[in-house]
Amino acid sequence: MPIPAVPVFPAAAPARRTLSRLIAACLAWAAVTWLARANLDGYHDMLENYAWSQPLRWGTHKHPPFFAWVVGLWFAVLPQNDLAYRLLSYTNVLVGLAGVWALGRRLRLGALAPWGALLLLWSLPYTNLAGKFNANSQLLSLWPWAAALLLASWQERGWRGAWASAWLGLVAAACMLSKYYSGVFLAGFLLPIWLHADGRRWLATPRPYLTLAVFGLALWPHLAWVASHDWAPLGYAMDQGGGQVSWRYVARFALAPLFYWLPAWLALCLTWAQVQARQSGAPWARTAARLLLRSWLPQGRGDVLFWLAFMPWALTLAFGMAGVVELSTPWALPIGYAFALLWLRNLQKLAPAAAEMTLQRLARAWWPVLALVLALGVVVAAANALRGAQSYYRPTQDAARAIVQGWQQRHPGQRLEWVGGDWAENAMLAFYAQPRLLTVPGLPDTELAQLSGMGAWQRRNGLLLCPLGPVVAAQAGTDCQRQAQDWLAARGQPARPHVLQAERQGWRFPRPQAWAYAVYDVDASVRP
Incomplete structure (x- = not known):
């Protein structure tokens, strides 16, 4: 698949080092959320998940059941306590970041691929917000793997291509069985498939139809359960709309990419701008403004990475503005899985000479930032304890x-x-x-x-x-x-x-x- 390759720079960090950073960050956030919050969550979503997992069934009165299955299987092995539940939340994050890494490799991003995962750990959806495991956060682990498997199905041939296609069908079904909102994410695949020549050629092979067959078979038991129970989860999902457009919620969702991913975006772009400005002698402010703006832009009509990153946000906004649903800001949690890969790819094209030093600086900041997170967790816990916070x-x-x-x-x-x-x-x-x-x-x-x-x-x-x-x-x-x-x-x-x-x-x-x-x-x- 001729997705343009990005030169490998600097020498790719050993996978073991990247994995150790990811695991350490996830463990740190699990400990911080356990210490600072002292209860699972104020809306009892995590208790609700557990209730739906006892026993495992093909549906619930509100949501499809996959995330409840995950909870049930997790606690079939681990003890039932808050810390173990926080570990589930951040194991889910770790699985998702591994999917982002795999997606970066499928996009031929070389040494940028692991940083596409690492940078997300400086964004809100993958850190403090991920501590509440529910239908929204479950998608953090599923959407990246679905996108990576889509490209694997394009790129592989023979049995490897068939295997990737079958897995794509299963993971896509898991997305839908976690939250029906995933239909927007899966619909977003259509545009990059049609705009990229390899995507159009892929449609002429048996692989996409194998994916659809596996997808349908995996969903069938849930659909049968829903049909036999008066379509209860679908009724709950439809109640989220009502034909009215809430422009306040539309505006909040529209700004979610900046709000939720702001720390990671600023850390990357401003560091890159500082390095480039020092190398070129250009004014730092002008360089930073240029990189911040152009870090989001597509690289041509068939830019697969841009469409994967852009479509979940754009389609959700379109449905909200049409009054189909009343947008909820937490729905934005999984939409940014490809944002960091997009920024990295674009910045490398704009200022390739600054790449190596930028990533070195970010690597040196990793452990101090993690130490700061742990310290802030202690401070927040102490503040909650001393002020008598009811939650x-x-x-x-x-x-x-x-x-x-x-x-x-x-x-x-x-x-x-x-x-x-x-x-x-x-x-x-x-x-x-x-x-x-x-x-x-x-x-x-x-x-x-x-x-x-x-x-x-x-x-x-x-x-x-x-x-x-x-x-x-x-x-x-x-x-x-x-x-x-x-x-x-x-x-x-x-x-x-x-x-x-x-x-x-x-x-x-x-x-x-x-x-x-x-x-x-x-x-x-x-x-x-």
């Missing part, structure tokens, strides 16, 4: 264990089989206290609960959980409590709550705060 002190793990122990004390010998109530915080019982406890949204006889595999709730012991918040501000009569009490009373079950308190303790929590939780038992032995 930091929320006693999720302690409360979960106390609630399960309370059930066992009230019902000796009876197994707790499900938990409903406040979704998805109620999944804390399964994650921290009783693995594989079935977690359902809301009340057990609702349609959403049945989608979660609830079955006949009358024959299964369970409870409804309603978090009340910090004791100093806890309120009785929340919506969750009213719904639980009305539901229980209508079915002849005791509607009196068991209210308990829990708080975080230990060296990380110098200002303990008590939080309250209302628990309603649903005893299968109680008949209306």
